[in-house]
Amino acid sequence: MKDYIIRTENLGFTYDDGDDAASEIPALSGVSINIERGEYVAILGHNGSGKSTFAKLLNMILTPSVGKIYIDGTDITAEEFSEDDVFDIRRKIGMVFQNPDNQLVATVVEEDVAFGPENLGLEREEIRRRVDSSLAVVGMTEYARHAPHKLSGGQKQRVAIAGIIAMRPNVIIFDESTAMLDPQGRHEVVDIMEKLNKEEGITVLNITHYMEEAARADRVIVINDGKIALDGTPRQVFKNVEKLRAMGLEAPQGNELILELKKAGLDIKGDSLTEAECIETLYKFLS
Amino acid sequence: MISDITLGQFFPGKSAIHRLDPRTKIILATLFIVAVFVASNPVSFLLLFVSTVILIAVSKISFKVILKSIKPIVFIIVFTAILNIFMTKGEGEPLLSFWILNIYTEGIARAVMMALRVLILIVGTSILLTYTTSPISLTDGLESLLSPLKAINLPVHTFAMMMSIALRFIPTLVEETEKIMNAQKSRGADFTSGSLAQRAKALIPLLVPLFVSSFKRAEELATAMECRCYRGDKNRTKLVKLEYKGLDFAFMLIFVILLVALICLITIPYNYQSFGIIYDVLFFRV
Numbered sequence: 001m002k003d004y005i006i007r008t009e010n011l012g013f014t015y016d017d018g019d020d021a022a023s024e025i026p027a028l029s030g031v032s033i034n035i036e037r038g039e040y041v042a043i044l045g046h047n048g049s050g051k052s053t054f055a056k057l058l059n060m061i062l063t064p065s066v067g068k069i070y071i072d073g074t075d076i077t078a079e080e081f082s083e084d085d086v087f088d089i090r091r092k093i094g095m096v097f098q099n100p101d102n103q104l105v106a107t108v109v110e111e112d113v114a115f116g117p118e119n120l121g122l123e124r125e126e127i128r129r130r131v132d133s134s135l136a137v138v139g140m141t142e143y144a145r146h147a148p149h150k151l152s153g154g155q156k157q158r159v160a161i162a163g164i165i166a167m168r169p170n171v172i173i174f175d176e177s178t179a180m181l182d183p184q185g186r187h188e189v190v191d192i193m194e195k196l197n198k199e200e201g202i203t204v205l206n207i208t209h210y211m212e213e214a215a216r217a218d219r220v221i222v223i224n225d226g227k228i229a230l231d232g233t234p235r236q237v238f239k240n241v242e243k244l245r246a247m248g249l250e251a252p253q254g255n256e257l258i259l260e261l262k263k264a265g266l267d268i269k270g271d272s273l274t275e276a277e278c279i280e281t282l283y284k285f286l287s
Numbered sequence: 288m289i290s291d292i293t294l295g296q297f298f299p300g301k302s303a304i305h306r307l308d309p310r311t312k313i314i315l316a317t318l319f320i321v322a323v324f325v326a327s328n329p330v331s332f333l334l335l336f337v338s339t340v341i342l343i344a345v346s347k348i349s350f351k352v353i354l355k356s357i358k359p360i361v362f363i364i365v366f367t368a369i370l371n372i373f374m375t376k377g378e379g380e381p382l383l384s385f386w387i388l389n390i391y392t393e394g395i396a397r398a399v400m401m402a403l404r405v406l407i408l409i410v411g412t413s414i415l416l417t418y419t420t421s422p423i424s425l426t427d428g429l430e431s432l433l434s435p436l437k438a439i440n441l442p443v444h445t446f447a448m449m450m451s452i453a454l455r456f457i458p459t460l461v462e463e464t465e466k467i468m469n470a471q472k473s474r475g476a477d478f479t480s481g482s483l484a485q486r487a488k489a490l491i492p493l494l495v496p497l498f499v500s501s502f503k504r505a506e507e508l509a510t511a512m513e514c515r516c517y518r519g520d521k522n523r524t525k526l527v528k529l530e531y532k533g534l535d536f537a538f539m540l541i542f543v544i545l546l547v548a549l550i551c552l553i554t555i556p557y558n559y560q561s562f563g564i565i566y567d568v569l570f571f572r573v
Contacts, residue, residue: 094514105455105512119518163515164515
């Protein structure tokens with residue numbers, strides 16, 4: 001029996017837009033996913049594919065219309081789920097959102113990082129320890145006393161991440177956390193995701209529409225029209241260039257280049273998932 | 288531009304005022320406000336003015352910042368001053384008189400005092416509260432001071448939280464306003480010319496998107512806060528513990544002495560005609 005931190009069964013969700021019954025197209029339907037403890041998963045999908053809805057269901061911001069969700073073995077869709085239970089689930093599953101400005105509560109970096117631990121009712125010394133260590137993990141220690149609105153987008157997002165790490169969650173969901181950042185900021189944040197997964201053993205779910213980011217994960221799940229379209233390692237998933245394109249997604253550029261070259265009749269062998277691999281493959285082919 | 292408005296803006300630092308307990312600063316600000324309204328003759332205003340300058344020096348907030356923060360209230364100050372110059376009726380001969388307007392020495396003295404009152408009030412309270420206290424600790428202070436009201440079921444924590452979030456979002460919203468304004472300007476909107484009515488009308492396309500985005504922000508922030516296990520003050524602890532220290536008591540003592548001194552000073556009768564003499568000397572009317 002594998003150790004699943006997140007398990008969903010036939011999950012479905014329909015947004016209730018009021019009286020217009022005809023427009024009720026489910027945002028998610030029949031989603032069954034098992035995610036093991038310590039996995040690094042990217043969830044891909046174009047806008048409106050239901051990928052963010054999925055994240056919000058896991059964190060109990062939304063309640064599923066049908067189906068079951070088990071977090072760390074607990075059925076969070078059970079009827080008798082109380083407010084305290086919700087609190088416990090949110091402590092286990094941290095979430096980083098898209099707009100860093102709309103996540104920061106305090107006007108001093110360290111006070112913002114302390115917000116989560118304060119809500120958990122921890123001792124002062126423990127809060128202090130967690131704030132310091134979390135800021136160290138994201139490399140923002142020297143900004144502890146700064147005002148967040150004077151930081152860059154990437155730095156703000158790192159502070160937001162520190163605020164989540166300080167709660168010591170088992171899982172961190174990044175809900176398009178890099179979408180509003182410049183390339184530099186995006187790199188910083190993705191590097192931290194990897195660090196959290198590899199060094200701190202936190203299960204990371206990166207919801208994104210950047211292929212290059214998804215390629216760095218251990219597993220890629222593609223959601224299209226509220227259903228799981230593809231699920232596997234980045235290598236397996238990105239082979240389906242045509243299928244991805246039909247869903248409004250592009251495979252990583254290097255991957256696409258090699259496939260196009262193959263289609264044009266060239267006999268190229270090798271991997272091309274990342275830029276480096278693509279260069280390597282082309283180099284081998286040409287020499 | 289708008290981002291120059293520093294009112295309600297925190298400048299981190301390590302001065303004595305920064306280190307005061309937020310509750311102390313709220314109490315001091317209250318005493319200060321009382322003092323400003325108690326002051327009613329030139330000597331008392333001189334004392335207030337000097338104490339405010341000392342306050343600025345102790346807080347180590349640069350004069351530039353203070354001047355910037357005064358800019359938006361200059362109009363109010365000038366307006367009150369002018370009103371006071373013309374509306375005050377003094378004893379004796381008017382200094383100047385034309386048409387139905389008479390200017391008395393009392394009027395000038397009053398105008399200066401009223402202007403100083405507004406100025407000192409804004410600068411003093413900004414230094415004590417917003418410039419040197421982070422909104423979160425200000426909130427903590429308020430919450431702690433008002434906590435007895437929890438007994439009668441007043442939502443003190445919620446109120447404090449709302450206030451601190453409002454303060455936190457001022458710079459963000461100012462930034463956003465500027466962005467929208469620039470976007471509108473680049474498409475030919477004119478915010479700076481035309482009649483008052485026209486200018487007010489030009490603000491509508493600015494306010495609508497600002498409101499829409501604020502609501503969106505509020506919703507996202509609420510979700511983010513819930514995700515960080517926020518559930519009001521239930522079982523909530525604090526990173527910063529509030530403690531009165533020697534410094535706090537020292538400052539409170541100084542302020543009480545200041546207030547008592549002021550009350551003594553205002554009981555001294557004051558002859559405004561002496562100002563008239565200064566005026567006469569200045570303008571060679573002797």
